[in-house]
Amino acid sequence: MSSLSEMPELVMENIMWFSDFRSVLTLRQVCRDFRNFIDDLNDSKLPDSKILKMGIISEPDENKIMLDFLESEDSFHRIEYSEYENSRKFQEKTTYLENLNIVDVAIRDLELILKFQKSNLECFSFCFDDFSIQDDSSIHNLPIKLSNMLNVTGRKIKTKKFTVKSHCQFQIMSVLPLAEPEILEFINLFSLDDNMELEIDEIAKTEQWKKAMIFRSDCHLLNLNVEDICHFSSCALKTNSISARDLDFLKKTYISSSNFESSYFELKNFNKNEEISNLWGPEFISGSTRQWYFRLKDSEKKIMRIEIYQDCDIQFDIVKMSEVRNGAIVHDYNEN
Amino acid sequence: MSSTEQGTSSAAPAEPTTAPESAAAPEVPESFYYVHGKDKVVHKVSAGALQHSALIHGMISNLGYTEEQAKANPFPFENIDGDILQMVVDWCNQHKGKPTPPEDTNLPKQKEKLFDLVLAVNYLEIKELLTYCCKQVAMMVKGKSPEEIREIWMIPTDAEDEAAEKEAKKRAGKEAAGETAAAAGDAK
Structure with missing residues (x-):
């Protein structure tokens, strides 16, 4: 009788190809010849x-x-x-x-x-x-x-x-x-x-x-550079603080990006409120949260919302027009 | 190639001059070849069925045998058991000129027969049948442990294999020693 261990190479290759991955691992344990054969086999011939x-x-x-x-x-x-x-x-x-x-x-x-x-x-x-x-x-x-x-x-x-x-x-x-x-x-x-x-x-x-x-x-995170994170469509991280200028850079990148979804920054401290108000205009205040809304470059229906919670966490996300709070201003898209 | 000529000749059978020519060309009607295995039982198989075997197809296309020559010179496959060759011939006949289905459930269930069939099919280069056979072997391996696989297919463990090798070497050594001893005896 012919034994499985006497099969020609082409036949063994065919058998491996039609086996499932765990069968091949089992065959590998059967004997030294099989193990060598399987280990030498090109990855493309494995299931x-x-x-x-x-x-x-x-x-x-x-x-x-x-x-x-x-x-x-x-x-x-x-x-x-x-x-x-x-x-x-x-x-x-x-x-x-x-x-x-x-x-x-x-x-x-x-x-x-x-x-x-x-x-x-x-x-x-x-x-x-x-x-x-x-x-x-x-x-x-x-x-x-x-x-x-x-x-x-x-x-x-x-x-x-x-x-x-x-x-x-x-x-x-x-x-x-x-x-x-x-x-x-x-x-x-x-x-x-x-x-x-x-x-x-x-x-x-x-x-x-x-x-x-x-x-x-x-x-x-230490040594965070906003230019390193602005390509993410979504990110969430913790760091010391982010400057007003860096936040404005992120805002500009996000409103002109076609795939931005959301980002969340948990900061140890943030005390750039005045600078931010100068850059982004008047905010909408709700409790301890301050909000801004900006139109996006590529969408009429969606709006970017920026929220600063209790002067330490900052969130950027995309919302529908209907989610804009009554009384809040929606700023027009402006590259600068 | 003379195929266009033959085409014209078969389209005009009334022409008596072309008749001997078409008789000499074995393709129209179907030509047959003969094969036999270890048991010397000769099987008559059509060229169409033999197309499945790349090996035999290659042999036929180089030979250009007439019907008589083919009959007188069956292809000998001494390395293939008679019943296995019969299986191969049957499969080729069944699948003559047909596209092969994705599955073949008619393969032998006995592992001894299946393995002999695999070897024969691999030798004869019958690609589709080899695929079915290998699928079947893969199915038989699935879910088994290494020990079960060794047992079913009589594969020795590495330790047994090494012991057998040592034994064989020892025996070969002894035989060689015996031979030299005998030769030395002869020389005396």
């Missing part, structure tokens, strides 16, 4: 993994790394790597890694899964919650090793949304360049430390930042 979302998480309890992937809303998988046990667990099956390191194994698994990714992911998230893990744990190397792996293979993560939960800027800077800039739309940064500060001018130099359309961050 699409059809994964929607992926995530890699370092977890301080029990020194673990988790690799999550969601194929559809009702099909979620997790591979768990435990530093204490030096093991990998997938679907109730635990493998002991002997002399291998969990970080290396997790990264190799991720690399393998990415080989099968043809369609774009909706979201890829990183969570580096290693602050309370002992200093000598290899889990601290996860961000830098991830960065090395993808630099070596030249592979970029094709995802629309890129989420990083971290407690220092270095972690973000290690992984943000891994996203494919042509596909990235949304950068979402979370701080795992309440006092976390980010020097955003460094992050703004990346290609990923320049190509993204949406930005959200709950970290406190």
Whole structure:
């Protein structure tokens, strides 16, 4: 009888192509010959993994790394790597890694899964919650090793949304360049430390930042330059303060932009009210909120609203004409 | 090419001068070729059905056999079992000149037969049938564990494979040693 392991290359290629991604991973575990064959196969000959979302998480309890992937809303998988046990667990099956390191194994698994990714992911998230893990744990190397792996293979993560939960800027800077800039739309940064500060001018130099359309961050941003954020159709961030001149620059950019939706700035302090009134004219006051309305360059029906709440938060958004408050003035579009 | 000439000749069958020519050209009526497998049982197959096999199609177009020559020289496929070749021939006949459907549910369910069929089809370069067969193998792999796959298809584990290799080397070494010993004996 002919065995599956004696099939010619073309036949094996065909079988791989018609298999689903998990069958190929299973075949890879059958024997050395299959593993070599699959690893040497060009990515274009592998089936699409059809994964929607992926995530890699370092977890301080029990020194673990988790690799999550969601194929559809009702099909979620997790591979768990435990530093204490030096093991990998997938679907109730635990493998002991002997002399291998969990970080290396997790990264190799991720690399393998990415080989099968043809369609774009909706979201890829990183969570580096290693602050309370002992200093000598290899889990601290996860961000830098991830960065090395993808630099070596030249592979970029094709995802629309890129989420990083971290407690220092270095972690973000290690992984943000891994996203494919042509596909990235949304950068979402979370701080795992309440006092976390980010020097955003460094992050703004990346290609990923320049190509993204949406930005959200709950970290406190330093060195914010409004020219770095004016291309976002939507953004929400925290920073010290924004000058009246910079706010006016944003206003001018937004009213002439065709894709602007909203932006929200949470400021530590803002005391440029007089300057702003001089620039934008009389405001409409409602409680502790001051509002201005401006016509847009490309729309008759929609209006840009600017609101300053309690002298610290500022919001720009687009509203319908009917949402303009009674008694408020709608300023005509004026480039200057 | 003489196809236009033949076209004219078949459109005017009343012309007696063209009759011997059309008899000499094997395409009109259908030409047949002969193939046999390991069991030497000869199958008569039309050129149209054999079109599916890129290998045989290539052989035919280079040969230009007459009916008699074809009959006298069946293509030997010694590496293909008789029953497998029969399956291939049946499939080619069934799908002669027809566009192939997206699925084929008539493939053997027994894995031994399926694998032999895959090898034969790959050798004969029958692209569509190979696709169906590979789809079927992929279906059989789906949802199985590595252990189950090894068991079903009798694939040795790496450890067993290495042991077998060592054993084979050892045996080869012994045989070689035996041969030299024998040769040495002969020399005496």
